[in-house]
Amino acid sequence: YFILAHQPDFDVVWCRGTVAKMIFKPWVEQIEKAGGKVLTNKRVNDIIIDHTGKAKGVICGDECFEADAVIFAVSINGMKKILQSSTMLQSRKEFRNLMNLGGIDVLSTRLWFDRKVEIRHPSNACFGFDATTGWTFFDLNALHDEYRDEPGSVIEADFYHANQLLPLSDQQIIQKVQRDLGTCVSGFREANLIDSTVIRVPQGVTHFAPGSYQYMMQRTTSIENVFMSGDWIITRHGSWSQEKAYVTGLEAANLVIRRFRQGNLAKIIPVDADEFHIQVTRKINKTVREFGQTLFSNFWLP
Ligand SMILES: Cc1cc2nc3c(=O)[nH]c(=O)nc-3n(C[C@H](O)[C@H](O)[C@H](O)COP(=O)(O)OP(=O)(O)OC[C@H]3O[C@@H](n4cnc5c(N)ncnc54)[C@H](O)[C@@H]3O)c2cc1C
Structure with missing residues (x-):
């Protein structure tokens, strides 16, 4: 679908040099310059909630890291593994619903x-x-x-x-x-x-299977300072895959910035409009969906 909606964009632009060298290294340096620290080889396996219901940190094996806010940026499978080891997340419906995704x-x-x-x-x-x-x-x-x-x-x-x-x-x-x-x-x-x-x-x-949309997570969760990002997180931006993972990451970061009134909001560039044939197909889909809504609520893609 996304290939047909933006055909010229499918002439992929590849990174000149390795992604590690050209993107991740400068990115980590930028984070460190801003006072952040990137910890590698740490697997989050649970989240700590305080008595007010807010997250106050994450657990990685034997270690515990305090946090004012948490943004999950893992794949569906990664999130399922965290869920399996977290009774806290298992108690939340939106996280349990993940088990329907794949x-x-x-x-x-x-x-x-x-x-x-x-x-x-x-x-x-x-x-x-x-x-x-x-x-x-x-x-x-x-x-x-x-x-x-x-x-x-x-x-x-x-x-x-x-x-x-x-x-x-x-x-x-x-x-x-x-x-x-x-x-x-x-x-x-x-x-x-x-x-x-x-x-x-x-x-x-x-897997964006029909019927899976209802189980995909929003950027915000029932824990007010826990946010989600990734290519499976619901957004109105219109991007897919890597771009969607990046954009939802920026959107989650912006939610944290707004929450603490600290930092500069990231600018998110909107995607170009879909090509004409896709716009027409979307309109038809919307009409059919509205008609079928009463029969199969929450089934249709937005
Ligand atoms: C072979 C292949 C080809 C692809 N080709 C394209 C393409 O051409 N264009 C495109 O746009 N997309 C492509 N994709 C899809 C793209 O890779 C994903 O959309 C994108 O990587 C999603 O990014 P993400 O950051 O949400 O998740 P991920 O890239 O999965 O990153 C999640 C990270 O979280 C880490 N993690 C997992 N669990 C934990 C934990 N418990 N604690 C801490 N860290 C954890 C993982 O190690 C990983 O580094 C391709 C995917 C594959 C497999």
Whole structure:
């Protein structure tokens, strides 16, 4: 859906250099400069609530960290694990409802070929190869500086809702990927594979299944100083995935800033309007939804 709603944006822009070096390192430095501290290798497994019902800290194993406010920024699976070890959160309906949410399996592959295959577009979204699986492939020679001068094509192919593909062997997966690539671009049928990697990510991506919306969490919770962020948190912004995780993080941070009247609000850039065909489809969906609301309340997407 989001590919069709903003097609020019799908010409992905990749980071020049590693994300760790280009984004996370400067980010951590900025936090430290502002007086913050980033603690790595700490797993939050519970939250401490005071007698007024407000959070006063989090527990990480044997350690306890005091807090004026808490923002959770973990995936659904991460949050489910915290829930399992937190009787405090288990007592809250909106957290218990999380158990109705889940992820889909993702398969990430990279293929090195013995020759350059001409590919019209650097970023490509594909459907119709497997009934429930969508996939993307990227021409990394065109997108990554490090592969620009490679003698052969380097392709990243990622499969979403790849549940039935994960049990295959690496060899079977790579054969399938080359076959599917060959269907899209004939040059891949003759090219020889010289190297490949396969990464399986079970439950790696949030599953926005019909009916799941009612269980997704809001940025605010029934604990007044506990906030939520992530790509599965409800927002009116209109972004998805990484951008949504980032935006909901900013929104949660802004709620904390407003609460304590301290700090500068983050500026959140609105997304561009959907393309015309999606606007029309949305209108139809809205009309049908309003009509069906009385029959299936809380089922339809907003
Ligand atoms: C293979 C693959 C390809 C993808 N491709 C794209 C793409 O092309 N474009 C796109 O927009 N999105 C893509 N996504 C989705 C994107 O990765 C997610 O939308 C995004 O990472 C969500 O960010 P987040 O910060 O909410 O959660 P996460 O990235 O999951 O980060 C949560 C962090 O919390 C940590 N954590 C978990 N539990 C705890 C705990 N108890 N205590 C402390 N820390 C904890 C985790 O270790 C992790 O570092 C892809 C995902 C996968 C798996």
